[in-house]
Amino acid sequence: MADVTVEAPAAAAPGAGAPPRPDFQIVPLRAxxxxxxxxxxxxxxxxxxxxxxxxxxxxxGGGLWTGIDLFVGFIVGPILGRLSIPARxxxxxxxMPKMLLLMPTLVIVTLAAGWQxxxxxxxxxxxxxxxxxxxxxxxxVGVMAIIALGLLEPANLAVLFELKKPIPNGERIGRLMxxxxxxxxxxxxxxxxxxxxxxxxxTT
Amino acid sequence: MNATDATxxxxxxxxxxxxxxxxxxxxxxxxxxxAAGIYLAAHLPRPAPGGPAATLIAIGxxxxxxxxxxVSRIRPFAWTVFRRVFGWTFLAYxxxxxxxxxxxxxxxxxxxxxxxxxxxxxxxxxxxxxLFAFSxxxxxxxx
Numbered sequence: 001m002a003d004v005t006v007e008a009p010a011a012a013a014p015g016a017g018a019p020p021r022p023d024f025q026i027v028p029l030r031a032x033x034x035x036x037x038x039x040x041x042x043x044x045x046x047x048x049x050x051x052x053x054x055x056x057x058x059x060x061g062g063g064l065w066t067g068i069d070l071f072v073g074f075i076v077g078p079i080l081g082r083l084s085i086p087a088r089x090x091x092x093x094x095x096m097p098k099m100l101l102l103m104p105t106l107v108i109v110t111l112a113a114g115w116q117x118x119x120x121x122x123x124x125x126x127x128x129x130x131x132x133x134x135x136x137x138x139x140x141v142g143v144m145a146i147i148a149l150g151l152l153e154p155a156n157l158a159v160l161f162e163l164k165k166p167i168p169n170g171e172r173i174g175r176l177m178x179x180x181x182x183x184x185x186x187x188x189x190x191x192x193x194x195x196x197x198x199x200x201x202x203t204t
Numbered sequence: 205m206n207a208t209d210a211t212x213x214x215x216x217x218x219x220x221x222x223x224x225x226x227x228x229x230x231x232x233x234x235x236x237x238x239a240a241g242i243y244l245a246a247h248l249p250r251p252a253p254g255g256p257a258a259t260l261i262a263i264g265x266x267x268x269x270x271x272x273x274x275v276s277r278i279r280p281f282a283w284t285v286f287r288r289v290f291g292w293t294f295l296a297y298x299x300x301x302x303x304x305x306x307x308x309x310x311x312x313x314x315x316x317x318x319x320x321x322x323x324x325x326x327x328x329x330x331x332x333x334x335l336f337a338f339s340x341x342x343x344x345x346x347x
Contacts, residue, residue, distance in 0.1 A: 027292070039299070039303065042303075043303065043306070046306075046307060047310065104300070108303065112303060112304065112307060115307060116307065116311075119311060126246070126247060126248060126249070131246075135242070135245075135246045138242045138245060138246065142238040142239070142241075142242050145234075145238055146231065146235050149234060149332055149335075150227075150230065150234050150335065151231075154227065154336055155339075157289070157336055157339060158339050158343055161285070161340045161343065161344065162343060169343075172220070172343060
């Protein structure tokens with residue numbers, strides 16, 4: 001994360017000749033039915049209380065959440081910082097709307113299925129031998145939620161609205177993108193702690 | 205416009221417009237309700253002692269109300285954008301809140317425990333739209 005340098009796209013600053021931007025939807029409407037299907041399937045899994053379905057949603061959702069956080073924070077971020085300004089703007093306009101729908105969906109799927117799974121397996125009972133680890137994972141997830149919802153998502157939204165302006169403020173986009181990438185890296189690092197707790201729970 | 209309002213809306217040449225600490229308060233609200241949720245969940249299946257959880261949720265609720273009052277006093281402000289983002293975010297996070305409420309009820313959580321969980325969810329589903337809408341509207345032209 002140390003070499004993440006998302007400089008202000010100066011060429012997008014007012015009066016400096018904004019680079020061409022692809023037209024985009026802030027919320028990709030075509031993806032909403034897919035999100036709805038996933039959430040309905042999640043509700044069915046919870047209502048039927050099937051261990052396999054709960055495990056599937058928790059493992060797949062958690063794996064994608066962790067992988068994407070780490071990938072964005074440690075791989076995409078540094079690359080983005082070295083792209084040309086028009087490339088950065090074009091990448092952000094195509095990438096950020098997808099993240100706006102994808103990440104909250106992965107988070108709710110992982111947490112809801114994980115909660116039910118923990119009930120199913122008895123991990124959340126205070127009498128369980130591994131209860132301390134489960135509480136530790138709740139604290140880590142709580143910190144991640146505060147960072148993701150309080151810092152990362154607002155930056156994501158603000159960048160998208162800024163990119164929609166006729167003349168986007170390049171300095172602002174650079175600052176907000178920097179916040180987005182740093183917080184994605186921090187949540188990715190916290191995900192590693194969660195993975196350690198979860199693998200310990202699954203194997204002891 | 206009184207002195208406080210003037211401070212809130214002071215334009216700084218060459219820099220971002222000064223704004224009240226709405227995002228910070230919303231973050232604090234989020235932290236309090238999440239802490240309350242973890243505290244309640246950590247005591248299952250026994251009901252958690254009500255005092256600490258109720259205090260955390262109450263602080264979160266008060267911060268939310270104070271924050272809403274602060275936002276309502278910002279002039280000029282891009283209220284059209286604020287309302288649009290607030291509405292859609294409330295719809296999205298309302299669905300998430302409803303899903304979580306369904307899980308609690310489905311799992312036979314009852315009584316004061318359920319009340320505390322639902323109160324946390326209410327604060328959560330109002331706080332997130334406020335934060336998102338402010339984060340977007342603060343950079344928009346008040347028109």
